Amino acid sequence: MSVTQEITPELVVERLRHVLAEMLEMAPADLDADVPLSAFGIDSMTSSVLLGDLQKWCGAELRTEASLGGLSLTEAADLVVAELRQPRKEC
Amino acid sequence: MRSTAVNTPTEATTTTAPGPGREPRTLVAALLARAAGPDANRPVVTALDASGDTLETLNPVELDLCARQLAAALREIGTAGDRVIVPALPGLDFHIGFLGCLYAGMIAVPVPAFRTAARGGTTTRAERLSAICGDCDPCAVLVSTQEDADEADAELLPGVRWIAVRRPDRPRPDGAALPDPVALDPAATALLQYTSGSTGDPRGVVVRHGNLVANQIAMRDACEVEPTTTIVSWLPFFHDMGLCTAVVLPLVSGASTVTMEPATFVRDPRVWLRAIAAEDDVFTAAPDFAYDMCVNRVPAEERAAIDLSTWRVAVNGSEPVRAATQRRFAEAFRLSLFREEVFSPGFGLAECTLLVSVSPSLEPVVAAYYDRDALAEGKAVPTADTAAGVELVGCGPVADGIRVAVVDPATRQALADRVVGEIWVDSPGNCGGYWGREEESAEVFAARLAGTEDTTGPSYVRTGDLGFVDGGQLFITGRIKDVLIIGGENYFPQDAEAVAVAAHPAFAQQRAAAWPLHEDDRGVAVVVETTVRDPEVLATAVRAAGIAVAKVLPTAVSVYAVPRNKVPRTTSGKIRRRACAEQMRSGQLPPLAQWSSVRKDGAA
Numbered sequence A: 001m002s003v004t005q006e007i008t009p010e011l012v013v014e015r016l017r018h019v020l021a022e023m024l025e026m027a028p029a030d031l032d033a034d035v036p037l038s039a040f041g042i043d044s045m046t047s048s049v050l051l052g053d054l055q056k057w058c059g060a061e062l063r064t065e066a067s068l069g070g071l072s073l074t075e076a077a078d079l080v081v082a083e084l085r086q087p088r089k090e091c
Numbered sequence B: 001m002r003s004t005a006v007n008t009p010t011e012a013t014t015t016t017a018p019g020p021g022r023e024p025r026t027l028v029a030a031l032l033a034r035a036a037g038p039d040a041n042r043p044v045v046t047a048l049d050a051s052g053d054t055l056e057t058l059n060p061v062e063l064d065l066c067a068r069q070l071a072a073a074l075r076e077i078g079t080a081g082d083r084v085i086v087p088a089l090p091g092l093d094f095h096i097g098f099l100g101c102l103y104a105g106m107i108a109v110p111v112p113a114f115r116t117a118a119r120g121g122t123t124t125r126a127e128r129l130s131a132i133c134g135d136c137d138p139c140a141v142l143v144s145t146q147e148d149a150d151e152a153d154a155e156l157l158p159g160v161r162w163i164a165v166r167r168p169d170r171p172r173p174d175g176a177a178l179p180d181p182v183a184l185d186p187a188a189t190a191l192l193q194y195t196s197g198s199t200g201d202p203r204g205v206v207v208r209h210g211n212l213v214a215n216q217i218a219m220r221d222a223c224e225v226e227p228t229t230t231i232v233s234w235l236p237f238f239h240d241m242g243l244c245t246a247v248v249l250p251l252v253s254g255a256s257t258v259t260m261e262p263a264t265f266v267r268d269p270r271v272w273l274r275a276i277a278a279e280d281d282v283f284t285a286a287p288d289f290a291y292d293m294c295v296n297r298v299p300a301e302e303r304a305a306i307d308l309s310t311w312r313v314a315v316n317g318s319e320p321v322r323a324a325t326q327r328r329f330a331e332a333f334r335l336s337l338f339r340e341e342v343f344s345p346g347f348g349l350a351e352c353t354l355l356v357s358v359s360p361s362l363e364p365v366v367a368a369y370y371d372r373d374a375l376a377e378g379k380a381v382p383t384a385d386t387a388a389g390v391e392l393v394g395c396g397p398v399a400d401g402i403r404v405a406v407v408d409p410a411t412r413q414a415l416a417d418r419v420v421g422e423i424w425v426d427s428p429g430n431c432g433g434y435w436g437r438e439e440e441s442a443e444v445f446a447a448r449l450a451g452t453e454d455t456t457g458p459s460y461v462r463t464g465d466l467g468f469v470d471g472g473q474l475f476i477t478g479r480i481k482d483v484l485i486i487g488g489e490n491y492f493p494q495d496a497e498a499v500a501v502a503a504h505p506a507f508a509q510q511r512a513a514a515w516p517l518h519e520d521d522r523g524v525a526v527v528v529e530t531t532v533r534d535p536e537v538l539a540t541a542v543r544a545a546g547i548a549v550a551k552v553l554p555t556a557v558s559v560y561a562v563p564r565n566k567v568p569r570t571t572s573g574k575i576r577r578r579a580c581a582e583q584m585r586s587g588q589l590p591p592l593a594q595w596s597s598v599r600k601d602g603a604a
Helices: A009-024 A044-058 A073-085 B027-036 B060-077 B093-103 B124-136 B146-151 B209-223 B240-253 B262-267 B270-277 B288-297 B323-332 B372-376 B438-445 B493-502 B535-552 B577-586
Strands: B045-048 B054-058 B083-087 B107-111 B140-143 B161-164 B189-194 B204-208 B230-233 B256-259 B282-286 B311-316 B343-348 B355-358 B367-371 B389-393 B403-407 B421-426 B461-470 B473-479 B484-486 B489-491 B512-516 B524-530 B557-563 B593-596
Touching (some): A009 A044, A009 A073, B027 B060, B027 B093, B027 B240, B054 B060, B060 B093, B060 B140, B083 B093, B083 B124, B093 B140, B107 B124, B189 B209, B189 B240, B204 B209, B209 B240, B209 B355, B230 B240, B270 B282, B270 B288, B288 B311, B288 B323, B323 B343, B323 B389, B367 B372, B372 B389, B389 B473, B438 B461, B473 B493, B484 B512, B489 B493, B493 B512, B493 B524, B493 B535
Parallel strands (some): B045 B256, B083 B107, B083 B140, B107 B189, B230 B256, B311 B343
Antiparallel strands (some): B045 B054, B189 B204, B343 B355, B367 B389, B403 B421, B421 B461, B557 B593
16 A cells, blocks of 8 residues: 555445455455445444455544444545544553 | 133123113123113214215124124033134124124124135235134134025135024024123133234233223223213224224213224225314214314315214324324414314334223323433433423323232332333233233233332333333333334334435425344344435435434334335234334335445345
8 A cells, every 4th residue: 555645435345345255255246335434234343344454455543333234335434534544642 | 721611601690681770790781771771762873985974883782792693602502611713794784793693602703894705816814814713713604694605615724614693583682591601700811912913923811801891990990981972983993992992982981882894994084084073072083184184184274064063082002192193283274173182192003902091081192202312221301492492292191990000020020100111010900911822921911110029019011012001191102023123222113204204305294114234244224115206306205214213223224115004014014014024124115215324235
């Protein structure tokens, strides 16, 4: 992941779609971006796997209690992008 | 339970009518009292034709005579305790037929109308009828006239006699000892009310004479039904609510009743509304969909011409009561001087004769939002956030003389207010069981709370319905068997159905059924009826419904659009979700369009 490339919601949707399709053994085109992920069979376990993948991929640290299940691909991507744009807390 | 001894009088009975100030103990006693009282010459029942004109009117003396004539004919071919099939005959023939059976001491078995002379072609209705006959072994089937009896297809129901309700040539049966003493015994069986269950598995609720009277006296008192009240009904007579509303309630209350065929209402709801407008103080009962139908089918410009100010009680029952339906109706018919407090939402079931709870006459409707996630955990938590809530309508307080316990079905412990559990009912309307099914009857009709198994304390009817009590109101959340368990939490199919229907105009005001997908196949399926046939519109609609359902139920979702009236229902109007699932699985119910969040060849 090049640091020069800006993370857009579209990019996140495509990344999530790719990972989900592999996990669920579905064709990426069959994952409707407006459907809550829980409807594809995403539960709290698979959700944490997805969150871990996202963090490695783009550094987005979503709060651990957040489950993606209730969100659609589009909504999850918006959340990721919003998180990335937040000013980092200094530790 | 099959022996004829079931109708042997169990206590001393008398053939004299009850004196003034005393409640009749059976329906026949109530008619005898009316025929001997000051109202003997006032109409008790009137039938309207398809355009709302009067077909026939009978006063109590005439009704009594017709019932006696039929009873005398029935006693020539059978004895007290025998079963008689009473189809939903036209005009006043059902009233005469039903009461004639009771006068004869026989057990009436109300069923839908069927074509007696029809040949070939096994319809579901004919199959259901023969299944009912196989279950209760009747001695006769009633038809309207002798001509109908002569033309009836003997092969349709082998070994059963066809008896005409109308006996115009018959002399007054003064000599016969009618009514039979069992007709005056509250503990004797009056009818078998066949309820849900699939075609091959009919269950007849054993309703006793005393059940009918006790239950509808409770309805009379809750809704203040008076001798000056007119009951206007289009409900089918074979339905528990139809029978109680059009036949039992008028006789126990002194009210008169105006009836029309269900087909009349369905063809033109204005006939029902005009019949209501024509009377001075009106009681009606109908399921939720009827009110929607009035709004959809009576043009706005015609509403002002119908004066509904005399409508005092509109019981809404037998299917889930929707606040939105009642609001929409009240809004649409404000021009007709209809008031929303006329609605009396209620809850009942055939196993308790009918009534369990009902909102009293002219009380404001109670509707509130409850948090959806909390409901899934069994807690009723009111919420101001309508998006996170489910709007539920209070089905009134439990009627006089009836007791309800909300029970944890696993532990049989009674639960506190605002906790969801199975509704158990202890009522004088509680019936005697299912005909010929001792084991199932004991389970459903003689349930006891934990710790009271060995006592003589109250036993309850298990309704199979889930609900809770809040502020003295009974709220219904769903059927126990239909609950969707997702991630260990309970969700109600009504929620999925409501959001699916609201998701797209193609589904607006249509019926839906939701059920869990095959056990090893997590998820939920929703079928929605539609009148739309355009494939592109339907494709958009099923996707919109699927997304809407997925937002409230965290699981895989499949949505199917089917033509109007294809979702199977019980005779009492409840959605048969299991039957629907089975028909969808077997391909018997081919969808017009489908959508699935997880594409696996659309397997249901």
